[in-house]
Amino acid sequence: MEKLIIEGGIPLRGHLKISGAKNAALPLIAATLLTPGRHILRNVPDLRDTRTFLKLMESLGVTWHYDGYSLNIDSTRLGFSEASYELVKTMRASVLVLGPLLARLGRARVSLPGGCAIGERPIDFHIRGFEKMKVNIRLEQGYVDAEIDGRLQGGSINFDIPSVTGTENILMAATLAQGTTVIKNAAKEPEIGNLVDMLVGMGAVIEGKDTDRLTIQGVEKLRPAECEIIPDRIEAGTYLIAVCATGGEATISGCNPSHLPSLLDKLRTAGCLIEEDGSSIHIAARGNGGGEFSIGSADIKTMPYPGYPTDLQAQFMALMSLSNSVSVIKETIFENRFMHVAELRRLGADIQTDGHTAVVKGVGTKGLLGAPVMATDLRASSSLVIAGLAASGRTEISRIYHLERGYEKLVDKLSNLGARVWKEQE
Numbered sequence: 001m002e003k004l005i006i007e008g009g010i011p012l013r014g015h016l017k018i019s020g021a022k023n024a025a026l027p028l029i030a031a032t033l034l035t036p037g038r039h040i041l042r043n044v045p046d047l048r049d050t051r052t053f054l055k056l057m058e059s060l061g062v063t064w065h066y067d068g069y070s071l072n073i074d075s076t077r078l079g080f081s082e083a084s085y086e087l088v089k090t091m092r093a094s095v096l097v098l099g100p101l102l103a104r105l106g107r108a109r110v111s112l113p114g115g116c117a118i119g120e121r122p123i124d125f126h127i128r129g130f131e132k133m134k135v136n137i138r139l140e141q142g143y144v145d146a147e148i149d150g151r152l153q154g155g156s157i158n159f160d161i162p163s164v165t166g167t168e169n170i171l172m173a174a175t176l177a178q179g180t181t182v183i184k185n186a187a188k189e190p191e192i193g194n195l196v197d198m199l200v201g202m203g204a205v206i207e208g209k210d211t212d213r214l215t216i217q218g219v220e221k222l223r224p225a226e227c228e229i230i231p232d233r234i235e236a237g238t239y240l241i242a243v244c245a246t247g248g249e250a251t252i253s254g255c256n257p258s259h260l261p262s263l264l265d266k267l268r269t270a271g272c273l274i275e276e277d278g279s280s281i282h283i284a285a286r287g288n289g290g291g292e293f294s295i296g297s298a299d300i301k302t303m304p305y306p307g308y309p310t311d312l313q314a315q316f317m318a319l320m321s322l323s324n325s326v327s328v329i330k331e332t333i334f335e336n337r338f339m340h341v342a343e344l345r346r347l348g349a350d351i352q353t354d355g356h357t358a359v360v361k362g363v364g365t366k367g368l369l370g371a372p373v374m375a376t377d378l379r380a381s382s383s384l385v386i387a388g389l390a391a392s393g394r395t396e397i398s399r400i401y402h403l404e405r406g407y408e409k410l411v412d413k414l415s416n417l418g419a420r421v422w423k424e425q426e
C-alpha cells in the first residue's frame with residue numbers, strides 16, 4: 001500500500017486544469033447499457049472508481065477502450081445481468097446498473113451495497129421507485145433480484161428526500177418505459193443534468209432538466225450515445241479550498257463556476273478574492289504574497305444542490321481549522337461524515353462535535369503541525385491533504401487508495417502548484 005507524504009507550509013500558486021466529474025462519469029457509463037451499440041464518452045477521468053465501474057461493465061459483457069480521456073464502449077452483447085458483491089462492495093455507485101439493465105433486459109440482480117464509511121446509505125428509494133414501475137423485487141441473500149414481465153411501466157415517483165443516484169437510476173429506466181414517468185423531489189445536481197443531456201442525445205424525451213420534477217416520456221428505442229462529461233465541481237472545490245488554506249493564489253480552469261455557487265460564497269466570506277468567468281476561477285487568499293495571511297470564519301450546512309455540498313464538507317472543515325475565529329459546520333446529508341475530525345485533531349485542529357454539528361475553533365494559519373494520519377474515505381482524505389499542505393512540517397497520509405478513487409493525478413496537480421508532495425510505499 002502507498003502513503004502520501006506532504007511537506008507543508010508552502011502557498012499553492014499557479015494554474016490547474018480540472019478533470020471530468022467522477023459522479024457524472026459513473027452514471028453516464030451505466031447509461032450505455034440502455035441500448036446496444038458503440039458509445040463514445042469524452043473527458044472521462046482516469047480514476048480508481050472509473051476503472052472499477054468498467055470492470056463491472058465488463059462482467060456484464062460490455063467491451064471498452066479507454067485512452068485516459070475518451071472512452072469507447074460497445075454494449076452490443078450483454079451476457080449477464082448481475083452485479084456481484086465483490087464489485088458492489090468496493091463501489092456503491094454500482095447500483096446504477098440496476099435501472100439500465102431492467103430497461104434493456106427486463107431483469108437484474110445487483111448486490112446490496114451494505115454500510116459504508118460515511119453512513120448507512122440505503123437504496124430503499126431506488127427499490128420503491130422501481131416497484132412503482134411495476135418491477136417485482138425480492139431481496140434475497142444480500143442481492144436485489146428485480147424482474148419485470150414485458151416492459152417497464154411509467155409511474156409517479158416521489159422521493160422523501162432528493163437522492164442523486166436514486167434519481168439517476170429511475171431516470172435511466174424511465175427512458176424506455178411504457179408511458180410517462182414523473183420523478184418528484186428529484187435531485188438537481190449538475191451531474192444529473194449531464195445524464196439528461198446524454199439521454200436526450202440518445203433519443204429520450206425528458207422535461208424538467210435541472211429542476212426537482214423530471215417528466216420522462218418513455219420511447220421504444222434509443223440510439224448509441226456520444227457525450228462529454230462535465231468538469232468535476234468537487235475536485236475544483238477541493239483545490240480552491242487548498243489554495244485558500246495555504247495562503248496562495250491560483251487559476252483553476254476547465255471548470256464550471258456556476259456549479260459551485262455555495263462554496264464560492266463561503267470562500268468569499270472567509271476573505272478570499274475570487275473572480276469567475278465562464279470556465280475558470282481565479283482565487284487569491286487574503287493577504288497572500290505579504291508573508292502573513294489570514295482566513296476568516298464561515299459557517300456551513302450541507303444541503304442538496306444548489307446548497308453547500310456534503311462532498312466538500314470535510315475540506316471546508318480543514319480550512320476552518322486554520323481560521324482566526326469560530327465556525328459551525330452542520331452535516332445534514334450523511335449521518336457519519338465526521339470521520340476526518342479525529343485525524344484533523346492529530347494535526348492540532350480544535351474541533352468539538354455534537355451529533356451532526358461540529359464547532360471548529362480556528363487555530364490561525366500557522367496553527368497546524370504535520371503528523372501521521374489515516375485516510376478513511378474519499379473526501380475525508382482530501383481534507384487531510386489540505387490540512388497537511390497548510391501545516392508546518394511533514395504529514396504522512398496512509399491508505400491513499402481512497403484518494404485515488406476520486407482525484408485524478410493529485411500528486412502531479414499539486415506539484416505543479418508548488419506543493420512538496422510525493423508517494424511512498426508503506
Ligand code: EPU
Nearest residue numbers: 023093121122123124125126162163164165166333334378
Ligand atoms: N437515501 C436513502 N435511501 C435511498 C437513497 C438515499 O435514505 O434509497 C439517503 C442517503 O442515506 C442520504 C441522502 O438520501 O442521507 C442522499 O443520498 P444520495 O442518494 O443522494 O447519495 P448517493 O446518490 O448515494 C451521491 C454521490 C455521493 C454524494 C451524494 C450526495 C455518486 C456516485 N455519489 O451519492 O458522492 O455524497 O450523492 O450528494 O453520485 C463522493 O463522491 O465522495 C460521494 C460520496
